[in-house]
Amino acid sequence: MEDNSKYKEVLKKEGVKSTRHRYAMLELLEKSKSPLTVEELFILLKEKTSSINLSTVYRTLETFASKNLVIKSNRVDDGKARYELNHHEHKHHLFCVSCHKLIAIEECPIGELQQILKKKIDFDVTGHNLEIYGYCHNCRKMER
Amino acid sequence: MEDNSKYKEVLKKEGVKSTRHRYAMLELLEKSKSPLTVEELFILLKEKTSSINLSTVYRTLETFASKNLVIKSNRVDDGKARYELNHHEHKHHLFCVSCHKLIAIEECPIGELQQILKKKIDFDVTGHNLEIYGYCHNCRKMER
DNA sequence: GTCGTTGCAAATTCTTTGCACCTGA
DNA sequence: TCAGGTGCAAAGAATTTGCAACGAC
Secondary structure, X not given: OOOOHHHHHXXXXXXXXXXXXXXXXXXXXXXXXXXXXXXXXXXXXXXXXOOOOHHHHHHHHHHHHHOOOEEEXXXXXXXXXXXXXXXXXXXXXXXXXXXXXXXXEOOOOHHHHHHHHHXXXXXXEEEXXXXXXXXXXXXXXXXX | OOOOHHHHHHHHHOOOOOOHXXXXXXXXXXXXXXXXXXXXXXXXXXXXXXXXXXHHHHHHHHHHHHOOOEEEEOOOOOOOOEEEEOOOOOOEEEEEOOOOOEEEEOOOOHHHHHHHHHHHHOOEXXXXXXXXXXXXXXXXXXXX
């Protein structure tokens, strides 16, 4: 028996119904180390739960996004939207332009710049968005 | 008679053929103050040149992007890719969330991070994109 | 003449929608 | 009960592709 009380509470707070599909989606998104495409999440859901429809995944993700439970991004340039749980924490991702893998990193080089901007031009940074492109370890090996 | 010699040279350097469609595309992209969707560019092209096919626009933009003549981005969350001329200048922008002013800055905090990523996880950075949000000098004053 | 480029139509891929049925509150 | 959630099939939108004709070099 899984403990879905945490998710149940979250969903209730947002005024949407609790269903096993939604628990599963939140759980998978929470587990995932990087943003998932709808397709990826759909496949994981089919493995995890009995059955689910693609439209349901799309619709539910849209619902979640409108409640700010998840963050939708089109950052990666392959025409697929990606969703991640809104942890309200700070993380950036590396995107491998060869294999399309996303790698989360803890490093954030903005902090220092933030101070500089404040001093230099009195600009008060409230947020930022950083995307880094390149070749991951594996693809670098293959390119050699 | 238009002077396309500039574009001709660029195209030749990249080893692709020079055509009037391509001149028109480069010119329109150069004129545009903001990245264009394929559709937008297509409409402008139809006004400008006699006729052109949508697939040609798609194919040519892809060619240009692969030669780094243009930059493709999916920043805007409407499922449409946008293209802008690659001016090869490295600059970031501060975006004031209050007055919507864009401020260009020279500072770039990525260089150091790039080295770290290479050493730490053998990730080879080829590009990045940084957007910084906040309140500019003027709007800060008003907030006080 | 050759090979890259283009037009056209059809195919693909990602996403959305209409409608009937189902289910949680 | 009953409004919101879901499945299914079909529609829609953005983008890609196959192929024949065309045009730059």
